[in-house]
Amino acid sequence: MYQYNQIDQTLVDERVEQFRDQTRRYLTGELPEDEFSALRLMNGLYIQRQAPMLRVAVPYGLLSSTQMRKLAHVARTYDRGYGHFTTRTNIQFNWPELAAVPDILAELAQVQMHAIQTSGNCIRNTTTDPYAGVAESELEDPRPYCEIIRQWSTLHPEFAYLPRKFKIAVTGATEDRAASQVHDIGLQMVQNADGEIGFEVLVGGGLGRTPIIGKSIRKFLPKQHLLSYLDAILRVYNLKGRRDNKYKARIKILVEALGPDEFRRLVEEEWAHIRDGELTLTDAEIARAKSFFTLPDYDANAASADAHASLSDSLATDIEFNAWYRHNTLAHRVDGYRIAIVSLKPYLEAPGDITDSQMDAVADLADRYSFGETRATHHQNLVLTDVRKGDLYAVWQALAANNLARSNIGTLTDMIVCPGFDFCSLANARTLNISDQINEHFDDMDHLYDLGEIRLNMSGCINACAHHHVADIGILGVDKKGEDWYQISLGGSSKEDARLGKILGRSVPASDVAITVEKILAVYVDQRGEDESFAQVVQRVGIKPFKERVYATAH
Amino acid sequence: MPLLIDQRIVTEDPWQLLDQAALDEGSPIPENGPVAVPLIWYRQHREALQQRNSPLGVIVNGDDDLAALYADHSQLDLIAIEFPTFRDGRGFSIARQLVRSGFNRQIRALGHVSRDRLALMQSSGFNAFAINDERFQTDHLQAFSEISVNYQGTTADPRPVFRR
Numbered sequence: 026m027y028q029y030n031q032i033d034q035t036l037v038d039e040r041v042e043q044f045r046d047q048t049r050r051y052l053t054g055e056l057p058e059d060e061f062s063a064l065r066l067m068n069g070l071y072i073q074r075q076a077p078m079l080r081v082a083v084p085y086g087l088l089s090s091t092q093m094r095k096l097a098h099v100a101r102t103y104d105r106g107y108g109h110f111t112t113r114t115n116i117q118f119n120w121p122e123l124a125a126v127p128d129i130l131a132e133l134a135q136v137q138m139h140a141i142q143t144s145g146n147c148i149r150n151t152t153t154d155p156y157a158g159v160a161e162s163e164l165e166d167p168r169p170y171c172e173i174i175r176q177w178s179t180l181h182p183e184f185a186y187l188p189r190k191f192k193i194a195v196t197g198a199t200e201d202r203a204a205s206q207v208h209d210i211g212l213q214m215v216q217n218a219d220g221e222i223g224f225e226v227l228v229g230g231g232l233g234r235t236p237i238i239g240k241s242i243r244k245f246l247p248k249q250h251l252l253s254y255l256d257a258i259l260r261v262y263n264l265k266g267r268r269d270n271k272y273k274a275r276i277k278i279l280v281e282a283l284g285p286d287e288f289r290r291l292v293e294e295e296w297a298h299i300r301d302g303e304l305t306l307t308d309a310e311i312a313r314a315k316s317f318f319t320l321p322d323y324d325a326n327a328a329s330a331d332a333h334a335s336l337s338d339s340l341a342t343d344i345e346f347n348a349w350y351r352h353n354t355l356a357h358r359v360d361g362y363r364i365a366i367v368s369l370k371p372y373l374e375a376p377g378d379i380t381d382s383q384m385d386a387v388a389d390l391a392d393r394y395s396f397g398e399t400r401a402t403h404h405q406n407l408v409l410t411d412v413r414k415g416d417l418y419a420v421w422q423a424l425a426a427n428n429l430a431r432s433n434i435g436t437l438t439d440m441i442v443c444p445g446f447d448f449c450s451l452a453n454a455r456t457l458n459i460s461d462q463i464n465e466h467f468d469d470m471d472h473l474y475d476l477g478e479i480r481l482n483m484s485g486c487i488n489a490c491a492h493h494h495v496a497d498i499g500i501l502g503v504d505k506k507g508e509d510w511y512q513i514s515l516g517g518s519s520k521e522d523a524r525l526g527k528i529l530g531r532s533v534p535a536s537d538v539a540i541t542v543e544k545i546l547a548v549y550v551d552q553r554g555e556d557e558s559f560a561q562v563v564q565r566v567g568i569k570p571f572k573e574r575v576y577a578t579a580h
Numbered sequence: 581m582p583l584l585i586d587q588r589i590v591t592e593d594p595w596q597l598l599d600q601a602a603l604d605e606g607s608p609i610p611e612n613g614p615v616a617v618p619l620i621w622y623r624q625h626r627e628a629l630q631q632r633n634s635p636l637g638v639i640v641n642g643d644d645d646l647a648a649l650y651a652d653h654s655q656l657d658l659i660a661i662e663f664p665t666f667r668d669g670r671g672f673s674i675a676r677q678l679v680r681s682g683f684n685r686q687i688r689a690l691g692h693v694s695r696d697r698l699a700l701m702q703s704s705g706f707n708a709f710a711i712n713d714e715r716f717q718t719d720h721l722q723a724f725s726e727i728s729v730n731y732q733g734t735t736a737d738p739r740p741v742f743r744r
Contacts, residue, residue, distance in 0.1 A: 032729045032741060043726045047696065056696075060666050064696055146667065176731040176741065182703035183676050183732075186669025252740070263673045264642065298680060303738050310742040 026087050026398060027172050027317040029137045036180065037134045040141060044068050045127035052124065067147055067185065069115075069140030070126055074450045079118045079126055080143040081133060085153045085171040085195075086114035086401040090388035093399055095136040097384035103129050108384070110369060110377045112441060112492060113150050113192070114401040115143050119448055141179060146187045146274075148178035148259070152194045154202045155402040158318060159358050159410045164214045165222050167197035169314035170251060173306065177252050184259050188266035189274035191259070192231075195224075199521070204403060206230050206239045206523035207495055209276045210258060215245060223247045228258060228288065229280030232489040236525050237277045240285040242292060248311060250296075253304040257296035261288070321396040321411055327361025332415030339418040346421050348432040348470065354417065361414055365395075367407035367424060368431045368439070373464055375457050376442040377405035386427040394420050403519075405441055406434065436473040437481055437542075438464055441492055445485030445502060446509070452485035454502025454509035459483060459538050466539035476546055479559045480518075483511075495519035497559050498542060499526045509535045515545065515571055516563040527568050530576055541575055548574045582716040584698075584709040585686070587724050595658060597639060597690070616658050619644050630655060639690065642670030650681035659683060661706070663691040675705035679735050698723045703734040 029037070044064075051061040065071075069080040081096070088096075096116060100108050103125055104118040111117060121129060133139055142149055151171045158166045174193060178184070184191075194203040197214040205211030211227035224246045230239025246254050262276045265283075280288045326332070340347045355364040367387055370376050379387075387407055391399045394416045395409035402408060412420055424430035433439050440463070443449065445456030460483065467473055482496035493499030499514040510532040517526030533541045548571050549559050563571070583590045595614045598607055603621055609629070616637030622629060629636055637658030640646060653659065659678060661671040675687050688708035689701050694715050701709065702724060711720065731741045 032731075035729045036727060036731075039727045039729070046726075060694065060696065063667055146669075179731055180727060181732055182700040182730070182734070183672040184669070185700055186667055186672065186697075188669075260673050260676070264670055268668055268670075303733050303740055303743060307742060313742070 026089060027084075027314075033137070033176075034134075037137070037139045037141075040068075040139060040180070041127060041130045041134050044130060048124070048127055063145060063186075067142060067145035068130070069143035070123075071144060072450070073119070073448055074446075075448060076120045077123050077126065078448070079121050079129060079140060080111070081116050081118070081138060081140050082143045082150050083114050083116060083138075083401050084175050085151055085157075085168055086155055086403075087168070088399045088401065089136075090391040090397045090399070092136045092138055093384050093388040093391065095132060095138065097381040097388070099129055099132060100384065101381040107378055107380045109375065109444060110379065110401050110405050110407070112403050112405065112490065113143075114152055114155075114403060115150055116401070117444075119444070144190075146189050146191075147185050148181065148187075148191045148193065151175055151178070152192075152203055152208075152403060154196050154198055155400045155408050156202065156355070156364055156410065157197060158320075159362075159364055160198045160200075160202075161356055161358050162199040163197050163358075164199075164216060165197050166315075166318050167195040167212075167214060168318045169311065170212070170214075170224075170248075171195050172314050172317065173251065173310070174255065177255070177304075181259075184263060187259070187263055188268050189271060189276075191262070191276065193255075201519075201521040201523070202403065204492070204495065204519035204523070207232055207236070207492070207519055208239065210255065211239050212251075217245045221247065224251065226254065226258075228292075229277040229285070230523075231275050231277045232492055232494050233275070234272055234487050234489075235275075235277065236489070236494040237281065238523050238525070239277075240280060240288075242285055242289040249306045249308075250300060251306055253299045253302065254292075254296055256299060256304055257292050260295055261291045265291070323359050323362065323411070324413055327359070327413040327415065329361070329415075332361060332413065336414045336417060343418075345425075345432070346418055348474075349421050349425075349430055350417060352432045352436065352474070353430070353434045354412075357411070359411075363412055363414055363417060365409045365412045365417065365420055366402075366434045367399075367409065367429050368434055369406050369429070370433055370439050371428045371431050372468070373461050374428075375444070376440050376460055379407075383427050383429055386423060386429070390420055390423055403441075404439065406439070432470065433473065435478045435480075437467055437476060437479045437498075437546075438473060439480075441480075441482040441496070443484050443490040445483075449485060451488055452502065453487070453504040454485050454511070455535075456483050456485040456491070456502055459500065459502075459511065459535065462535075462539045463542060466543065476549070477558055479546075481542070492519060493517075494525045495523065496526060497563065498545065500538065503532055505532070511535065511538050513538075513541060513545070513575075515568050516560070518560060529568060530572055544574045545571050581713060582711050584711065584720070586707055587702075587721060589718070589721070595635075595637060597637075597660060599639065614657065616660055619646075619649065637686070640674065642668065642674065646674065646677070650677060653678075653681070653683050656683075656685070658686040658688060658708075660688040660690045660710075663689060663693060666692045666694070666697075668692070672700065672704040675701070679705040695720050695723045699726060703730065703732070705735045707735075 050056040071078040194205040194208040195212040196203040207230040226243040227239035400408040446452040481498045483500040484491040485502040495517040512532040514526035614635035635657040639660045641662040
C-alpha cells in the first residue's frame with residue numbers, strides 16, 4: 026500500500042498543529058463559531074447529539090494492521106471502546122472530547138492517518154472497489170489513481186470552499202462495487218478501440234434529498250489527463266454551483282439545471298485551457314503510484330493438494346465454517362487464495378460498529394494471514410483480501426471467537442445502516458432499534474440463505490447516508506408528529522445497473538417494519554422463478570404486487 | 581483596515597476602493613490617485629475613468645461575467661475579488677483564472693478575509709489581503725507558513741508535487 030514520504034508526513038503533522046491552534050483560538054473566543062464550524066468540519070469533526078464525532082479518513086478503504094491497531098488504541102483511550110465504519114469507508118468515533126481531538130490527530134499522524142476532508146464542503150475521501158487488485162474481472166487496479174487523486178485533492182487551495190461536499194469514486198472492474206454512478210464524479214476504467222485504458226467520466230450522481238444517477242460526460246479520458254479533467258470539472262462547479270440553498274448546492278443540481286451537454290461544454294471549454302499543462306500526469310508519476318500497489322508475495326504452494334484437502338476436510342466436518350465459506354468468502358484471482366469478508370453485522374449489534382479488541386483481532390489476522398492489510402467496504406464490513414485456502418479455517422475460528430464471523434454477507438441482515446437518531450443530530454428517526462427488530466424477526470439463517478442476495482439499506486433521514494435509494498429494500502426513517510415512521514422503497518441498485526428504488530406507499534410505524542419486510546419477501550418467494558433473485562423479480566413484476574400485499578389488510 | 585501585500589503589513593494603501601453603494605450615493609471619483617470601482621461601473625464609465633490618467637482597478641465578485649475581463653485587463657493595475665461570506669469559495673477560482681489569463685499586478689482579497697484562508701488565497705493567486713480591523717492580529721503573517729508543503733501547484737510555482 027502507499028507509504029508516506031517526507032512531504033506527506035510533513036503535511037499531516039503540520040495540519041495537526043494548525044488544527045490544534047484553530048481549536049485553541051476557538052476555545053479562547055478568538056475564532057468565531059461559524060468559521061470554526063467550517064474549519065473543524067474540514068477536519069472531520071462534527072458536533073453531534075451526544076458529543077463531538079470525529080471521522081477519520083481511510084483513503085480508498087485500505088488499512089495496514091499498524092493503522093488498525095492505532096484505531097483500536099484511539100477507541101480505547103479517547104472514546105468508549107469502539108468505532109463505526111461508514112459507507113465512505115472511513116471510521117467514526119462518537120465520544121471524543123473536543124479538546125482532545127488535536128491529540129487524537131497527532132496519534133493518527135504517527136501511523137500516516139488523518140481526518141482531513143472527511144467532512145465539510147470539500148473533496149472527500151475517494152472510494153473504490155474493496156476487491157481492487159484481487160477481483161477476477163478487473164481491467165486495471167484503480168488504487169494508484171485513487172492515490173493520485175488523494176494527493177491532488179488534499180488541501181487543494183482552490184477547492185476547499187465548494188458549494189457543497191464532493192465525492193469521487195473510481196472503479197476498475199466489470200462489476201461496480203464502488204457505487205460510482207451515485208457519486209459527484211464516478212470514474213470507470215475502460216478500454217478504447219486502440220486497447221488503451223482510460224476513464225469514462227460520470228458526473229452529477231448522488232443520493233440525499235434529490236437522488237440522481239450520474240451522467241456520462243466523457244466516454245474516454247486518457248489517463249494522463251485525469252487530474253486536469255477533474256480540475257476543470259471542479260472549477261466549473263466551484264464557480265457555477267448554487268450557493269443560495271444548501272439543498273440545491275450539489276453538482277448534480279447544476280448538471281440537471283444546465284443539462285449534461287451544456288455542462289460538458291463548459292468543462293471542455295475550461296479543460297482546453299489546462300489540458301496539456303502542469304497537471305498532465307507523467308508516465309513516471311503513474312509508475313510511481315503503481316509501485317505501491319504491486320502484487321504481494323503469493324505462496325506458490327497455496328493451491329497444493331494438501332491445502333485443498335485440508336479445506337475440503339474442514340468444509341465437510343464443520344457446517345458453520347461451511348456456511349461462512351459459502352457466504353463470507355469469494356473467489357480470488359490467484360489460485361489457492363480466497364477473499365474473506367469480516368462481517369461487522371453481528372446479531373443485535375449496530376451495523377458497522379467494531380470494538381477495540383475486535384480491531385486488534387483483525388489486525389492480528391491481517392498480519393498473520395493477509396499480508397498485513399485490511400480493506401473497509403462501502404457495505405460497512407472489512408475484508409482480508411488475500412487468505413490462503415488452507416488458512417481459512419483458522420481465520421474463521423479467530424473471527425468467530427471475536428463475534429466477527431456471522432455468515433450473513435450479501436443477505437438481508439448485511440444491512441447498511443446509518444447511526445440514526447441515537448447519535449446523529451440530523452436524523453429524524455432511530456435506525457438501530459429497527460435493525461435489531463429485523464435481525465430478531467429474521468433470525469433463521471437458512472431462511473436468509475433461501476432468500477438469497479438482498480441489499481437492505483436504512484437511513485434515519487432524507488440525507489440518505491445509508492443509501493436507501495439504491496437498495497433492493499430501502500428504508501427511510503421519517504418523523505410524523507414526534508413519532509418514528511418508515512417509508513419503504515424497492516428495486517434500487519448502486520451497481521453497474523444503478524437505478525433508484527420506487528416508493529412502495531405510505532410509511533409504516535416502527536413496530537411494523539419487520540413484518541412489512543416479511544410481506545415483501547413473501548411476494549418474492551411466491552413470484553420467483555428458478556434462481557431468480559429478489560432484484561430480478563422486482564424488475565420483472567414491478568412494485569404493484571408488493572404494494573397489494575403490504576397494504577392489503579391495512580385499514 | 582489592515583492590508584497585507586506580499587506577506588507584509590502595508591500601512592499606506594494608495595488605492596481608494598469605491599463600492600457600488602458609495603457610488604450610488606453619489607460619491608465622486610477622486611480626481612487623482614489610484615481608484616478601483618465595481619466592474620459594472622467600470623464598464624459603464626470606462627472612457628471617463630481612463631482619462632483620469634491614474635491607476636485604475638476593478639472590484640469583482642462571483643456573480644460578475646468575467647470572460648471579457650480575462651480577455652483584456654491591460655488597463656488595470658488592481659483587481660479586487662470579494663468574498664461575500666466565509667463559505668463562499670468562488671473567489672479562489674476567479675483568482676486562479678485571472679492569473680492564468682496573464683494578469684500579474686495586484687489581486688486583492690476583499691470581504692470575508694481572515695487568517696485561516698490566507699494561505700489558500702495566496703496559493704490560488706492573491707497577493708494582497710484586506711482584513712477587517714477587529715479580526716486582524718500581527719501573528720496573521722504566520723498563517724502563510726502553517727503548512728509548508730503542498731501537493732498542488734501554486735502561483736509562485738505552478739508545478740504539482742510530481743513535477744518538482
